[in-house]
Amino acid sequence: MKPINNTYFKIAWFKNSASLALLLTTSVCMPLIGNAAEVSAFSDVQNIHIRQLAASCAACHGTQGNSVAVIGDDGANAVLAGMAPAEFTEKMLGFKDGSRKATVMHHHAKGLTVDEINQLAVHFSQQKRVVTTALKSQILKADHE
C-alpha cells in the first residue's frame, strides 16, 4: 500500500465532544486487552524478559529464530525456532565453556547465565518453524535523501 499522503486528510480534535463521550462509555464496558490469557501473558515478568532477550538474537538468527540465511558449510546463523531444548543447551554450554569451537557465539554464550541459556532453549523450542526468505531489495528512488 502507498504511504498515507497527508494532503488527503485533516486532523480534527474531538475533546469534550459527543463522539468521545460515546466512545468512553462503550470502552469501559470492554475488556482492556483481549482475553484474560493475553492479559496474564503481559504481566508475566519472566516471560517478557526472555522474549526480549530471545528477540535480541534475531539480528543473526531471524525473527523468533526463523533465520532467513543459514550458512550452509558450517550451519552458522542457524534456525533456532523449534530446536530441541537439549540441542540448544548442549551447544550453548559448549560455546560458554569453550569445549565447542566457535567463531562468534562464544562471545555471546559466555555473557549469558546458565539459567538464561536454559530459558532461551525452552523459548526457541516453542517457536513455530516458518519458511522465510530474504527480503527483496529495491531501486533507490530519486527523491530519497
Added chain:
Amino acid sequence: MSNANQFNRRDFIKFAGAAGALVVSKSGFARATKPPIGRVVVIGGGYAGATVAKYLRLWSLGSIEVVVVEPNSQFVSCPLSNLVLGGSKSINDLTFGYDALKSNHGIKWVQDTVTAIDASAKKVTMLRGELSYDRLVVAPGVDFNYDSLPMLVSVEAQQQIPHAWKAGWQTVSLRKQLEAMPDGGVFVMNVPKAPYRCPPGPYERACQVASYFKAHKPKSKVIVLDANSEIISKKGLFTKVFNETYAGIVDYRPDNAITNVDVATKTVSTDFDKIKADVLNVIPPQRAGKIAQIANLTEKDYPWCDINFLTYESKLVPNVHVLGDSVAAGLPKSAHMATNQAKVCANAIVQLFAGQAPDPAPVFANTCYSYVTDKSAMHVANVYRYDEGKKIMVSAEGGGVSISPSEKEGAYAVAWAQNIWADTLT
C-alpha cells in the same frame, strides 16, 4: 479498568473521504473491532523506529495502535553501505520498501517530517498535519553538527564533499567520485570525535576504499584524519589490516581533527597538516537527531538524550521515549543496538499500558561486523545487561573480537544483514 479512560482520552485522525483507511492489514481490520488501548506515535522509520513499531504490534497482540512518521519512502541500510564505496555492492542491494512491515503488522504510516512536539498536549506537528499520542517514541538517528565546519552546510558543498554517513545518494555520489579519480590520486577522509554513529564505520570505509584502490588504482592513497587519539573500535585488527593488507596505501593519522575545509580546492587543514585531496569525504561531528533537539530531549551542554534504560523514556520529557543513535549511552551506536533498545522499549510500553512494571533487568546482545576487503569481515560481539547500581546497560564478561578477518565471517556478515533486514522490515 481504572486506566481505560486515560487510554481513550485521546484525539482522532479523521480522513476526508475514507475514515478507517489507516487500518492497512487483514490483522489490522480484525483487531479494529476492539478499540485500541492506546496510540503510540513513532518518529523515524530506521532500524530503531521500524523495530519498535513491529514489536509493539506483536507484543500487544495488536491492541496498541502504532503510527510511524517517516519522511523517506524507502529504507536504505547504513550497515554494508561502505561496500558500495568499495564497489562490491550497489545501493540498490541495500534499499527496501516498508510495505511488508506495514501490512504484516497493521502499522499506520505517515510520510512526513515532524517539526514540533507538544509534550503537555501529547501532540506532534508535522509539515502537513498533526497527530496525538499516548506515548511517543523518538528515533531520528543522528544530526550533523556543522558549527565547526560551516562551509559544508550547503547542498552544493556536499555535492563536492559528501559525508555519505546516511546511506543514500551521497553514498552513490562518493562512489562515482572514486571511480572518476585517476590512479595516483589521494582520497582524504576523517573520523569525527566520538561518539558518532557506527564506531568502526570510518575505519571500515578506509579499508573499502583501499581495497578498491589496491585492485584498480594501486598508485592511489587513502589518508585518514582521526579527531580521536586512536582507532576507537577493533583497534588491534584495524591497525594490522592498515599496516599489512594496505601497507603503502592507508596513511592513518590520529589526533588530527579537521579545522578548515576549502571546498573549491578540496583542501583540508588540521593543526598539523594541510592536504589537497582528489576525493574528499568529511564526516561531520554528530549529535542527537534534529527533532530531539527541538523537543528539548537534550541538555544544552550535552547533545544526546538521557533516558531510563528500563523503558527508554526520556529523563527530561515524560511519555516520550528515545531510541537508537540519539540515546546518550556508553554503548556503540549500531543497528543491532538500535533494534535491541527498540525491543526493550516495546516490551516496557506494553507493560506500562497494561498497568504493569517493566522488566527490571533487561539483557541483550550486540554483534557488529566490519568488512576489510570485498569478502573478508571481522566482528565485535558482546552481551549487555542492566546494572541496578549504575542504572545503565553494562558489558557482560566474555565479549570480544575476531582473531583475524576471514571470508567465513564475510559470509556471516551477509547472513546478519539479511536477518536484521527481515526482522526490522517484515
